[in-house]
Amino acid sequence: MKLTILGGGGFRVPLVYGALLGDHAEGRVSRVTLYDTDAGRLTAVARVLTEQARGVPDAPEVVATADLDEALRGADFVFSAIRVGGLEGRAADERVALDEGVLGQETVGAGGIAYGLRTVPVALDLARRIARLAPHAWVINFTNPAGLVTEAMSRHLGDRVIGICDSPVGLGRRIARVLGADPDRAWIDYVGLNHLGWVRALHIDGRDELPRLLADPALLGSFEEGRLFGADWLRSLGAVPNEYLHYYYFNREAVRAYQDAEQTRGAFLRDQQEGFYARMKDPSAPALATWDRTRAEREATYMAENRDAAGAGEREESDLESGGYEQVALALMRAIARDERTRLILDVRNRATLSVLDADAVIEVPCLVDANGAHPVAVDPLPYHAVGLVTAVKAVERAVLEAAGSGSRSAAVRAFALHPLVDSVTVARRLVEGYREVHPGLAYLDRP
The missing domain is CATH 3.40.50.720 (NAD(P)-binding Rossmann-like Domain)
Structure with missing residues (x-):
């Protein structure tokens, strides 16, 4: 192949x-x-x-x-x-x-x-x-x-x-390990959009073990998302959110932490990777060892501002393992190419999975994969708190698609203004103009 x-x-x-x-x-x-x-x-x-x-x-x-x-x-x-x-x-x-x-x-x-x-x-x-x-x-x-x-x-x-995304896979594996289960045998009830989803149940041998996790403060404090969101909030939700929901649930704290940081995450990675690629110009540099060192530093500093805002401390060794997007990609390819049927959490078209979204909306849910592709499994309806976020962010995505297809500045403003984390139409307008100034590639947004 x-x-x-x-x-x-x-x-x-x-x-x-x-x-x-x-x-x-x-x-x-x-x-x-x-x-x-x-x-x-x-x-x-x-x-x-x-x-x-x-x-x-x-x-x-x-x-x-x-x-x-x-x-x-x-x-x-x-x-x-x-x-x-x-x-x-x-x-x-x-x-x-x-x-x-x-x-x-x-x-x-x-x-x-x-x-x-x-x-x-x-x-x-x-x-x-x-x-x-x-x-x-x-x-x-x-x-x-x-x-x-x-x-x-x-x-x-x-x-x-x-x-594909490694975030929900990594979350599910961490929860399974905390519960003393084999991650490969657990069925993870995860639903939402990319970087906007929740683990609502984790079935092991047909039994949902998530209530046991939510009832135990020590277990909740033993993995990254438990420390990031706090036991009280997870019990209130009755679910474990994807780590990216920290930006929504603790937005003021996250923004303040990012503003106070010496440099943003993007600037850190830019400087780090520029250093890596510069070192690779030296033919005598050990390529794999240099890459390994750079990657270890990258993983250790992941979402550092959010952990600081939550008082969650440094990442523990057990948290450094991602969901392994490369393993997800390999499993996906093998399932399709060899008809090795498997279950994976993937981003696919909704079809009739979530009634609050249309058939073409891409969602992130467990799927059964075979030679004919990925098929989303039936899931319970979203709770109302999740419906609000999911439909609002999907409306934002649709506005982005409209702006990208038509060059409409007003559609771009609508995308920013409708997002739950942008609190003003005036700010949305300034963001569009600010981004057009720094990104020549956005010059296409030239229609009203």
Whole structure:
């Protein structure tokens, strides 16, 4: 099988290749094509992959190219992990929002909207090109904002584009371990949108063990989300939220922590990764070891401002394990290519899963996956507190899609103004103009 990775010079690509190296079954990925617009980043990542492959006799062949059409032709799977505007763009997204006193996080609030407005036009072009050059390929989208971008691409690719995120998987695995259960045997009742979901039950051998967790303050304080949200709030909700809901439930504290930080998360990652890619220009630098050190620092500082705001302390070793988006991607590819049926939490079209949303709305729910793709399972209706957030944020996503498709400034203003974390239409208008000033790629928003 041929896998093409769009954004092949991205820092996290070695995670995907590392997962592929562990797959030796028949029908595995045998060729990986890396596509990126930055030749220096491509070269750096290819060096890391070469070191990863040493001693693995059947390691997938790696080819790097800056020709998009060449990369797509003949692909069986396309993994999309692009970052339009780079980390410099992310840092600008954060700063413009914080200057207006609102959250600038990459996928949540004003920052997520700005990132979506930059990314959706590019994602739509990619989807059209994939449909033309690789019509039988399955597209796995990790590009943020993942749910929004997946929905945009689905307008041309239908159910052949599936979004993935490691956040709900990691949350479910942490809860299962706290309860003394095997994460691979647990059924996680998780529902919502990308970065906006809740674990409402965790079934082990047919029994929901979440009430036992919620009733035990010591257990709740033993994993990251329990410390982040606090036992009282989790018991009040009767569920465990995705970590990104901290931005909604504790918005004032989060914004203040981000404003007080020496630098934003995007600026930190920009500087860190610039250092990594600069070191990779030295042919004598140990590529894999350098990448490993950089990644460890990245994971240890994840959501540091939120932990500071909540008084949750440093990340513990058990919290450093993510859901493993590379393992999710591998499991998804294997299930489709080999009909190895499995259950995964994915971003897919709603169909009739959540009655409060239309059939084409992309949601994040448990799915059964087989050779015909991902099929969302039936879930209980959302509680009213979740209905409000989910429908409001979906309205924001639809406004972003309208603005990206029409170039309408008023649709862009509506996207910002309708978001629960932007508290003023006046601020929304200033955000649109502020982002247009710092991002040349938003010049397309030139219609009333």
